[in-house]
Amino acid sequence: MPNCEDCDHYWRADELGEGGTCPTCGRTLDTTPSKTPWHFKLLIATLTIYLSWRAVQGIEWVIHKI
Ligand SMILES: [Zn+2]
Structure with missing residues (x-):
């Protein structure tokens, strides 16, 4: 939903x-629809960081096993 910061008002697209x-x-105004909610992006970012960290741990485990 486009928001005018000057008027502090949310407008419908047809308005x-x-x-x-x-x-x-x-x-x-910026009428680009934001289909991805910010908390979903945060979840993906957190998951990516977590999986990267797990991958590093896995690589270190393999290195120690050799
Ligand atoms: Zn305005």
């Missing part, structure tokens, strides 16, 4: 002016 501008102040 926006021509070219995705704020109907009140005319400012061009």
